[in-house]
Amino acid sequence: MKFGVIRFPGSCDEVDAQLACQRVGEAEILWHADRDLRGVDAVVVPGGFSYGDYLRAGAIARFAPVMVEVAEFARAGGLVLGICNGFQVLCEAGLLPGALLDNANLRFVFRQVSLVVVSSDSPFTRACEPDRPLSIPVKHMTGCYYAPPELLRGLQERDQVLLRYAPGHNPNGSLRDIAGVCNAARNVFGLMPHPEHAVDPLTGSIDGLAIFQSIRAAVADRLAV
Amino acid sequence: MRARVLVKPKAGILDPQGQAVQRALPALGFTGVTDVHVGRMIELDVQDPARLPEICERLLTNPLIEDYEIVSADPPAPTTASA
Numbered sequence: 641m642k643f644g645v646i647r648f649p650g651s652c653d654e655v656d657a658q659l660a661c662q663r664v665g666e667a668e669i670l671w672h673a674d675r676d677l678r679g680v681d682a683v684v685v686p687g688g689f690s691y692g693d694y695l696r697a698g699a700i701a702r703f704a705p706v707m708v709e710v711a712e713f714a715r716a717g718g719l720v721l722g723i724c725n726g727f728q729v730l731c732e733a734g735l736l737p738g739a740l741l742d743n744a745n746l747r748f749v750f751r752q753v754s755l756v757v758v759s760s761d762s763p764f765t766r767a768c769e770p771d772r773p774l775s776i777p778v779k780h781m782t783g784c785y786y787a788p789p790e791l792l793r794g795l796q797e798r799d800q801v802l803l804r805y806a807p808g809h810n811p812n813g814s815l816r817d818i819a820g821v822c823n824a825a826r827n828v829f830g831l832m833p834h835p836e837h838a839v840d841p842l843t844g845s846i847d848g849l850a851i852f853q854s855i856r857a858a859v860a861d862r863l864a865v
Numbered sequence: 866m867r868a869r870v871l872v873k874p875k876a877g878i879l880d881p882q883g884q885a886v887q888r889a890l891p892a893l894g895f896t897g898v899t900d901v902h903v904g905r906m907i908e909l910d911v912q913d914p915a916r917l918p919e920i921c922e923r924l925l926t927n928p929l930i931e932d933y934e935i936v937s938a939d940p941p942a943p944t945t946a947s948a
Contacts, residue, residue, distance in 0.1 A: 696927060732927065739930045746881045786878065786930060813879060 641859045643667040644680030646710070646726075648701050653687035653836060657723065660836035663849060664856040672704040681859045682719040683710055685726030687779075687834060697740060697782045698728030707733055719763050719855055720828045724780055727820075727830030736823055736830045737795060738787035743780070744813025750779040752844065753833060754806035755819055759799050762822055763858030764829040767850045774803075774847040776833040778811050783832040785814035785821070792816065798824060803831055866914045867938045872926050873904030904931070908938060 643661035647654045647669050654669060661667035661684065670677060672690075677683065690701035701707065707729070714720050714735050722730040730736040743749060752775055757768040768774065787795060792815060795801055803820035810817045812832070820831030835848030874880045882903035890898045907925055911917060914935075921933045 695925070699924065699927070739927055741879060741930060742881055744879060744881055746885060784879065788929065813881075 641665040641681040641856055641863070642679070643682050643684055643855075644670040644677055645684045645686055646670045646672060646704075646706055647686075648672040648688070648690035648704060650690045650692055651686050651688035651725070653723065653725075653834065656834075657684050657686040657836040660839045660848065660852055663839055664852045665859075670706055672701070672706050675705045675709050677706070677709050677713055681863075682721065682855050683713060685710070685720065685722040685729050686836070687724035687726060690725055690729060693725070693782075696728075696732065697725060698730075698732040701725075701729045702733035711735060714823075714828050717825070717827050719858060721764060721851070721855065722828070722830035723834055723836060724778075724783070724832055727832055728782065730828060730830045735828050736821060737791055737800070738785055738821060740782050740832070741784040741786050741813075742782050743784055743811070748779070748781045749783070749811040750777070751811060752777050753809040753811055753819075755809075755833060756804045756806050757802070758804055759802050761799060762802055762826050762829065762854075764822065764851055764854050765802050767854040767857055769850075773806050774833075774835075774838075774850065775845040776835055776838045776848050777843075778833045780812070780832055783812040783814065785812075785818040785832070787815065795821060800824065800826075802829060803833070866912075867908065867910050867940075868914065868917055869936045869938045870907040870909070870917070870921055870925050871904060871934045871936060872907065872931050873902050873933075875930055875932050878930055 645654045645657045658667045755774040804817040822829040835851040838845040838848030883901045887901035926933045
């Protein structure tokens with residue numbers, strides 16, 4: 641299978657994301673100005689500071705030409721993973737519910753956190769072992785997940801909260817410790833922690849691999865149909 | 866029209882910047898200041914002011930978390946010089 645990782649001006653984690661994807665499949669970089677996904681099987685919107693995060697994080701990137709194709713790809717059921725800034729972009733684009741606010745303590749947070757896999761019933765978490773927390777780093781300034789009360793209720797009822805920060809690990813004030821949510825169709829997923837930075841024992845944890853392995857397995861199932 | 870769009874966090878949304886400013890004021894001796902909110906102001910010249918709400922809702926703000934107000938910033942009409 642082939643992943644496509646988008647590069648916006650200001651992206652900074654696209655190469656790590658590409659390397660992480662390459663541990664489970666092929667991966668190439670997609671340029672933000674091209675309206676072309678080059679036939680990839682899954683799209684990663686990576687971390688960074690797309691378009692300088694001007695106005696609001698992710699607010700300008702959502703209008704990039706490539707995002708027209710990503711929206712179309714997602715509508716057709718394609719798998720889209722947004723990491724950190726990518727999560728912000730997907731929320732701004734309306735492909736994911738909710739919004740990311742400045743961290744409650746107004747500080748940039750950079751630390752390893754423990755994540756509870758709330759649901760492994762998704763193409764992004766299916767390879768995660770139940771009841772085993774994931775150790776994955778976060779590094780962001782605008783990661784406080786917010787959804788209005790009604791939306792929040794709906795997300796929980798529809799099992800769209802896939803990851804939560806473990807008790808005591810919420811680094812940013814996110815409502816209900818939410819670290820990652822998917823859309824209602826379960827084919828678009830965004831999270832603030834960086835699974836692509838946790839794929840090599842050298843950096844202390846390989847728990848992030850489970851996310852990429854999940855996507856590979858989901859794509860393999862689809863291709864086999 | 867020259868317009869100013871005033872953007873602020875929706876009521877009830879965590880506003881850590883507003884809280885930080887509010888906490889800083891008493892340290893300088895400014896007491897009796899409450900309910901501080903920090904937002905941003907965007908000034909723009911528009912040919913068709915009727916389109917401003919759409920501009921605000923689609924780009925300038927995220928309606929899920931922010932409220933906005935549109936204020937005219939046109940310079941006062943020049944007064945006719947008397948002879």
